[in-house]
Amino acid sequence: MAINRLLVLFLLIINCNLYFSQEVVIKDDKVLLDGKQILKAEKISLAQYSFFSVKDDEEVLLYKYMDNETPSYVNDDFFILNFLTEKIKVESTDLGKVSNFMNSKKAMEKIIKWLLKERVINRNGELNPDRIVIFKEKYDENITARTLR
Template sequence: MTAKKLLPFFFLITSVNFYFSQEVTIKDDKVLLDGKQILRAEKINMIEYSFFTLKDDEEILMYKMMDSGTPKYSNDDYYVLNFLTQKTKVESSDFTKILNFMNSKKGIEKLIKWLLKEKVINSDGELNPDRLEIFKEKYDENITDRTLR
């Protein structure tokens, strides 16, 4: 194919991607999806966030970054996603999905986008237990159980 034929195809694919992308922002402890609040967020400190449902204000997710007891050495850092109502933990050292340099709020927005993309959380802020199981299978590294303490 020539470049002239590929260019319109590229623009079509790119525009479809922008059309279906969802805007997630955190503002005043509200998790907004395309301007509509779906969860309530509570920043505990720089490395911990909790998320609550709007319906009954139940805590459904707690995010926490762990330094493995070595604050000056970051190669063993990981994070824990604790889905409290489902009694499920996901531990991962892959920060590429959520990390945003020196801006914890942007990182948490990336986390929510990731959970929406994986359909763990739906557009109403509700957890999907079946998708959570799949998410755990895909991303859980089981760090605590395989680490000697």
């Protein structure tokens, strides 16, 4: 009896999670949220992507993966999210937020989902300056400033 209740509860939780999840897909250089284009994407290299506003084609976000000039040593790798229109840069070593087994398109989809969840980007692809500041406070590790070169 208790197992049946746990099973029903588990299925309800999974069902709600699927219901509220947002589908983000990058296809033909378009970032689609539930089938609606919210941004344009440009793959510059395996380690760099740019995102552009649909409204005015302005570059709003630049993603860079930095290997810290040590390609064989991954413990010092980090990524940069540069919110260009707001002149705010976020550097983080939390690669679990963006990595997806070297599939850069899937990794970018994961970043967009993360930014949507944090309300940095709204459902129309517009940046929220107040939420970018909060996002920076939460995740920025200021790596470049504390790295000797």
